[in-house]
Amino acid sequence: xxxxxxxxxxxxxxxxxxxGAMAAALGGAWVRAGHEVMVGGRNAASAAATAVRIGAAxxxxxxxxxxxxxxxxxxxxxxxxxxxARELAxxxxxxxxxxxxxxxxxxxxxxxxxxxxxxxxxxxxxIASAAPHAHxxxxxxxxxxxxxxxxxxxxxxAPLAVPFCTDAPPADAVTRKLITSMGCTPxxxxxxxxxxxxxxxxxxxxxxxxxxxEVRHVFPAPALAxxxxxx
Numbered sequence: 001x002x003x004x005x006x007x008x009x010x011x012x013x014x015x016x017x018x019x020g021a022m023a024a025a026l027g028g029a030w031v032r033a034g035h036e037v038m039v040g041g042r043n044a045a046s047a048a049a050t051a052v053r054i055g056a057a058x059x060x061x062x063x064x065x066x067x068x069x070x071x072x073x074x075x076x077x078x079x080x081x082x083x084x085a086r087e088l089a090x091x092x093x094x095x096x097x098x099x100x101x102x103x104x105x106x107x108x109x110x111x112x113x114x115x116x117x118x119x120x121x122x123x124x125x126x127i128a129s130a131a132p133h134a135h136x137x138x139x140x141x142x143x144x145x146x147x148x149x150x151x152x153x154x155x156x157x158a159p160l161a162v163p164f165c166t167d168a169p170p171a172d173a174v175t176r177k178l179i180t181s182m183g184c185t186p187x188x189x190x191x192x193x194x195x196x197x198x199x200x201x202x203x204x205x206x207x208x209x210x211x212x213x214e215v216r217h218v219f220p221a222p223a224l225a226x227x228x229x230x231x
Contacts, residue, residue, distance in 0.1 A: 015065040020076075038058040089131040096137060123195075
């Protein structure tokens with residue numbers, strides 16, 4: 001279901017499956033953007049508390065939330081996300097499922113590694129297989145949840161670019177509109193078979209932060225090199 005706010009801009013109803021930090025951060029960003037948000041969880045008290053904290057329009061059980069709107073955020077641990085999608089497959093049919101999960105596990109020295117098998121395997125593809133009548137977008141997992149608490153996030157003079165992969169045009173359209181409504185720039189990265197690259201990028205970034213370094217120091221723009229000229 002879609003509707004328009006007082007300024008005539010297109011807004012959406014969004015269901016959030018989960019009550020943790022990522023659910024609250026993204027849910028809060030969407031509330032600020034004027035969307036109607038419903039928070040769902042297995043624990044009714046946690047769902048209610050998260051909904052109140054972010055100013056959500058409603059809270060409820062997982063099944064109710066999965067049926068709430070055209071976009072549904074899966075904000076649960078990556079290893080349990082496919083099973084939850086399987087349980088709610090009928091409720092998620094025809095909707096865009098936003099997968100922000102990061103499949104990782106700690107190594108012996110404490111740093112993170114991917115917990116999927118590598119190659120093209122990804123949590124996003126497992127979710128898509130579990131809920132075959134839904135559309136899936138891999139998105140919002142590369143940044144730390146704290147970034148989504150920043151209104152209209154802008155860094156070094158440019159709006160935050162949000163990479164995403166999708167499995168169908170409807171999911172692409174919904175994802176772009178949500179990103180834009182948050183004051184960010186959509187950065188399409190191809191089909192869902194490329195979701196593994198985004199998941200690996202997220203784990204890499206987390207490892208860099210865990211080591212006390214900055215990811216931006218790893219990828220300087222070529223234009224910053226001495227003598228660089230525009231083509």
